[in-house]
Amino acid sequence: TSTIDTAALHDWISRFAVAMNDNREWLTELDSAIGDADHGANMARGMAAVVDKLDAGAPETIDELLKGVGMTLVSSVGGASGPLYGTFFLRMGMTAGAVPTLDAASLATALRAGLDGVVARGKAEAGDKTMYDAMAPAVDALDSTLAAGAGLAAALVAAADAAAAGRDATRPLVARKGRASYLGERSAGHLDPGAASTAILFETLAAAAQD
Ligand code: ADP
Numbered sequence: 001t002s003t004i005d006t007a008a009l010h011d012w013i014s015r016f017a018v019a020m021n022d023n024r025e026w027l028t029e030l031d032s033a034i035g036d037a038d039h040g041a042n043m044a045r046g047m048a049a050v051v052d053k054l055d056a057g058a059p060e061t062i063d064e065l066l067k068g069v070g071m072t073l074v075s076s077v078g079g080a081s082g083p084l085y086g087t088f089f090l091r092m093g094m095t096a097g098a099v100p101t102l103d104a105a106s107l108a109t110a111l112r113a114g115l116d117g118v119v120a121r122g123k124a125e126a127g128d129k130t131m132y133d134a135m136a137p138a139v140d141a142l143d144s145t146l147a148a149g150a151g152l153a154a155a156l157v158a159a160a161d162a163a164a165a166g167r168d169a170t171r172p173l174v175a176r177k178g179r180a181s182y183l184g185e186r187s188a189g190h191l192d193p194g195a196a197s198t199a200i201l202f203e204t205l206a207a208a209a210q211d
């Protein structure tokens, strides 16, 4: 596929919701080491609310779909991750616009806007041990793989691989943002929970684009 339509993005959101439910305990375990043991619950609850909303009526344009996802996450998740993922989807939707389909370049631009929204909201920088450390490499890999001439599906696999590598690279880091930063040096030696959920976000996007 060289483009992605509203149905494919809806499939992404559905897959991400299933994965947040399936990985709930693992994400909570990661958050219990360096946070307050609720990341799995936060993400599973937020994405369950998103699915309920989409089941009640699926939007036809990409901006409506993604803005609805973002607003639902902001309003249903109390933790830091709600506003951050919420802003990601809101900005992504605003940038995508009221269209039924995105080509590869437009999808990459929308994802980059989502990343910029996370930064505007949370002020994270590379190496702070946050979701940014999985998200930024994913968006960079998407851009560079597309620029090298890859198709959309292959470029999204490269983005997912970069997100997973970014997640793994958070393990030795000392957290400088969010709750984990309260632990100082003791935050080193554990994966960041938000980077782990973000790697799943890009893995499910790649999966949705394969069909
Ligand atoms: P809370 O920390 O409020 O309990 P969650 O546990 O759901 O919220 O989410 C924690 C995750 O949020 C962290 O693992 C990290 O990836 C991410 N996070 C926290 N603060 C920031 C920030 N300022 N910028 C980017 N990501 C952040």
Ligand code: MG
Pocket: 031, 035, 036, 037, 038, 039, 079, 179
């Ligand atoms: Mg937490």
Ligand code: MG
Pocket: 036, 038, 079, 080
């Ligand atoms: Mg919390």
